[in-house]
Amino acid sequence: MKLIGSPNSPYVRKVRIVMAEKKLDFQFVIEDVWAADAAVSADNPLGKVPRLLIEGHELPLHDSRVIVEYLDTLSPVGKLLPASGRERADVKTWEALADGLLDAGVLARLEATWAGRSESERSQAWIDRQMGKVQASLQAMSKTLGDKPFCCGTHLTLADIATGCALHWLDFRFPQVNWRDDHPNLAKLADKLALRASFSETKPG
Known part of the structure; x- marks a missing residue:
């Protein structure tokens, strides 16, 4: 591949x-x-x-x-998606939320930095709208995670991988967004995931 x-x-x-x-x-x-x-x-x-x-x-x-x-279908090692039912839907919902946070963040960043647009053409209202989606997503993630060790319970799933990628990307591209103090449970999860070899070896930057 x-x-x-x-x-x-x-x-x-x-x-x-x-x-x-x-x-x-x-x-x-x-x-x-x-x-x-x-x-x-x-x-x-x-x-x-x-x-x-x-x-x-x-x-x-x-x-x-x-x-x-x-x-996830290619190997039984480290199964990341439940086969069916509500458990699978929960993991995919976490993934959709994490990807949606990224979609909004990317749109905000492009509006602010894309070289194909002049300063006078940029819309702060559009940036604020997208960053509002980022903040709402963080709040939903934090509330759903609660005090669980992983997004969907006691072991790593695709939900954690998607969420970790979204949170680490915020650190990378939006260091001014103070999400860690606002959502310490998400910060704890992000830091725990960062210690895994799969995350540390793919760190952006």
């Missing part, structure tokens, strides 16, 4: 962590989707990463949620 993506993308990082936890072999090919000669659109018309190329399969997989769900 060949994973195409950026080392600083939290969505790509999620896939890399899942591969590490599942002990899957793959080749990581770095690609900048913002470069003029980026080839990502050749395999994904949306021009996004990650995408996973699989030998013998003509259609590459794209979207991190699709990729990690597929990867």
Whole structure:
């Protein structure tokens, strides 16, 4: 398997962590989707990463949620998704919330920093709206986590990987957002996850 993506993308990082936890072999090919000669659109018309190329399969997989769900079926090692039912839905809901936080954060960051837009064209109201979604997501995560050691109970799941990637990305791209003091239970989870080899070896920056 060949994973195409950026080392600083939290969505790509999620896939890399899942591969590490599942002990899957793959080749990581770095690609900048913002470069003029980026080839990502050749395999994904949306021009996004990650995408996973699989030998013998003509259609590459794209979207991190699709990729990690597929990867979890490849090995019984470190099962990250329950097979069915409410437990599976809970894990996927955590993942959707974490990815939604990232989606809003990325939109806010692009509005503030994208070189294709002048300062006069930037909308602070749009940035504030997206960051409001980030704050609301953090509050929901903190409330749902409570005092549990992991997002969905007593062991690591895809919910924790997605949440850890989102929280660490906030530290990386929005150090001015003081989410740790506001949500110490999330900070405790993020710090615990950072100690795992799969997280420490994929740290952005």
